[in-house]
Amino acid sequence: MIAAVIFVISAAALLQFFFFYCRSLIAASAKQVLSAEVKDVTGIERTASGDDFKRVMQLLQLCPERPEDRTGVQAIGAYFSLLNFLRSTVARIVPSLRAWTELERGQCAYFAAVALERRISFSRDMLAQQMDA
Amino acid sequence: MLGPADWVIWFLATLFEALVVVCSLHRNAFRRYFFLNLYMLFSVLVSVGQFRVLIHYGRSSLEYRYFYFYSQALLVISLYFALISLYSLVFRELKVEQYVRFGAVLLLAGTAWFSYAAVNQSSSRMVTHFAFELSQNLYFVGLVLTYVLWGAILKLRETRALLVQVVLSLGVYFSAHAASYAISNLRPDLFFRMGYLLPVIGCLLPLAWAYAIWRVPEEARIEPARLAVAHR
Numbered sequence: 352m353i354a355a356v357i358f359v360i361s362a363a364a365l366l367q368f369f370f371f372y373c374r375s376l377i378a379a380s381a382k383q384v385l386s387a388e389v390k391d392v393t394g395i396e397r398t399a400s401g402d403d404f405k406r407v408m409q410l411l412q413l414c415p416e417r418p419e420d421r422t423g424v425q426a427i428g429a430y431f432s433l434l435n436f437l438r439s440t441v442a443r444i445v446p447s448l449r450a451w452t453e454l455e456r457g458q459c460a461y462f463a464a465v466a467l468e469r470r471i472s473f474s475r476d477m478l479a480q481q482m483d484a
Numbered sequence: 485m486l487g488p489a490d491w492v493i494w495f496l497a498t499l500f501e502a503l504v505v506v507c508s509l510h511r512n513a514f515r516r517y518f519f520l521n522l523y524m525l526f527s528v529l530v531s532v533g534q535f536r537v538l539i540h541y542g543r544s545s546l547e548y549r550y551f552y553f554y555s556q557a558l559l560v561i562s563l564y565f566a567l568i569s570l571y572s573l574v575f576r577e578l579k580v581e582q583y584v585r586f587g588a589v590l591l592l593a594g595t596a597w598f599s600y601a602a603v604n605q606s607s608s609r610m611v612t613h614f615a616f617e618l619s620q621n622l623y624f625v626g627l628v629l630t631y632v633l634w635g636a637i638l639k640l641r642e643t644r645a646l647l648v649q650v651v652l653s654l655g656v657y658f659s660a661h662a663a664s665y666a667i668s669n670l671r672p673d674l675f676f677r678m679g680y681l682l683p684v685i686g687c688l689l690p691l692a693w694a695y696a697i698w699r700v701p702e703e704a705r706i707e708p709a710r711l712a713v714a715h716r
Binding site for chain 1: 620624627630631634645648649652653655656658659660662663665666667669670688691692694695699700704706707708710711712
């Protein structure tokens with residue numbers, strides 16, 4: 352009985368902490384301004400849309416990966432899937448939730464674009480180091 | 485017999501744990517987050533020890549189970565103290581650190597006593613079940629304490645982005661572990677069938693901390709109250 356109660360509380364807390372954690376990652380990247388180059392590549396001007404996410408993630412996978420970026424990108428990928436699930440289920444009934452999931456999906460895409468920017472500059476630095484060597 | 489997945493998970497987990505310490509040293513945050521780094525150093529040592537036992541005796545051996553559960557119990561105690569050190573950081577300005585420490589030791593002793601009492605009542609294999617019970621209960625106590633800490637962060641309007649991310653990722657870790665321990669207590673046959681779930685969860689915390697320490701500057705600020713609001 353105690354184990355069942357612990358399981359239910361833990362699962363609820365897991366969802367809640369995961370939700371807050373992903374939003375804290377997004378909030379940190381939302382303040383960063385994208386370079387003109389990344390804006391051109393991703394097609395994101397000022398605000399991103401949820402539909403940009405898949406494309407930006409594909410671009411992100413083309414760049415060399417950095418271990419310290421991995422958690423953030425994977426967590427936001429999982430968060431984006433969770434938002435898609437909400438959008439196709441509960442949000443169909445609740446219009447305000449639909450608008451919110453759209454906004455959050457767009458912020459996920461913006462996060463991915465910021466990560467892309469970091470990876471591009473990391474690749475540049477690596478290339479410059481190789482050229483120097 | 486070890487498969488390639490065992491090797492990969494072990495290697496990545498150890499690498500990420502070491503990465504946290506390296507990132508802290510590089511960012512001059514080792515002393516500020518001393519107990520977090522100490523936990524990661526212990527984790528590296530336990531990872532190496534666990535892997536040696538795994539190679540010598542195999543996953544289903546009694547030796548591996550003893551080593552696994554007792555090392556996990558010791559690790560969760562050190563993680564508990566890492567969590568208390570986060571309390572000290574949040575409550576520093578209120579000058580209540582000694583009360584926090586006293587309360588933490590009292591709660592740890594209470595949890596150990598509760599685990600002992602629960603095992604003593606229901607099990608003939610006391611020694612093996614005590615470590616399991618203690619780990620499960622400490623993960624749950626850790627989860628509750630992290631939740632209280634998150635509440636305190638919201639209430640005290642704590643805005644340090646690095647601290648907020650460290651606390652939230654710790655909340656994810658504690659709740660995932662508490663849930664998996666609870667489900668394996670409900671269905672003991674599931675624990676070893678869950679296979680890679682716990683080791684994979686174990687990789688997530690060091691990755692999240694390494695990311696936070698590496699990417700988030702100490703002076704970065706965030707509004708935690710905004711994270712908790714779903715509708716704008």
